[in-house]
Amino acid sequence: xxxxxxxxxxxxxxxxxxxxxxxxxxxxxxxxxxxxxxxxxxxxxxxxxxxxxxxxxxxxxxxxxxxxxxxxxxxxxxxxxxxxxxxxxxxxxxxxxxxxxxxxxxxxxxxxxxxxxxxxxxxxxxxxxxxxxxxxxxxxxxxxxxxxxxxxxxxxxxxxxxxxxxxxxxxxxxxxxxxxxxxxxxxxxxxxxxxxxxxxxxxxx
Numbered sequence: 001x002x003x004x005x006x007x008x009x010x011x012x013x014x015x016x017x018x019x020x021x022x023x024x025x026x027x028x029x030x031x032x033x034x035x036x037x038x039x040x041x042x043x044x045x046x047x048x049x050x051x052x053x054x055x056x057x058x059x060x061x062x063x064x065x066x067x068x069x070x071x072x073x074x075x076x077x078x079x080x081x082x083x084x085x086x087x088x089x090x091x092x093x094x095x096x097x098x099x100x101x102x103x104x105x106x107x108x109x110x111x112x113x114x115x116x117x118x119x120x121x122x123x124x125x126x127x128x129x130x131x132x133x134x135x136x137x138x139x140x141x142x143x144x145x146x147x148x149x150x151x152x153x154x155x156x157x158x159x160x161x162x163x164x165x166x167x168x169x170x171x172x173x174x175x176x177x178x179x180x181x182x183x184x185x186x187x188x189x190x191x192x193x194x195x196x197x198x199x200x201x202x203x204x205x
Contacts, residue, residue, distance in 0.1 A: 019158035037121030044129035052128040056185040066189030081204045094162040095205045111200040119192030127178040144175040
């Protein structure tokens with residue numbers, strides 16, 4: 001458990017560097033995010049390498065769940081954005097702030113990073129490592145909530161309510177899928193496809 005705590009603290013530090021207003025202008029978001037992906041993936045494999053690989057069995061059913069769930073989550077976010085901008089004065093500005101991170105960047109490179117590096121890395125770390133390790137201590141669906149809360153809390157340095165809530169919704173969605181489906185490949189596909197869809201191909205704002 002001590003190693004898991006160290007891994008989570010490392011993630012918090014990396015998310016602080018990426019998202020905190022205090023570091024804005026001093027770090028390149030996409031470079032830092034890519035570095036974080038490499039670091040967290042390396043930590044996950046160092047701690048649970050064989051188990052992570054064995055949890056990624058391929059089946060057409062699991063692939064279909066991954067693709068379909070990405071589409072469903074995009075729809076959830078479209079509806080959430082539609083409602084939130086009408087309920088909260090700050091919502092549109094905060095969502096625009098998230099999308100501003102890709103301004104001036106090569107969209108193809110961002111798409112490739114999200115699809116093949118960042119999305120997969122987050123799943124390997126947050127569910128292949130964190131949720132799987134927590135399941136040893138919390139052998140019930142409560143582990144879904146605990147994993148989701150940790151994932152949401154690392155986004156707190158952004159001070160962006162919409163981003164934190166987005167992290168909560170995504171964390172809950174993928175944690176539940178992984179808990180009940182038990183295939184890391186499913187959520188890896190879902191996360192990667194959702195990332196590139198909502199941020200590059202079909203932005204909701």
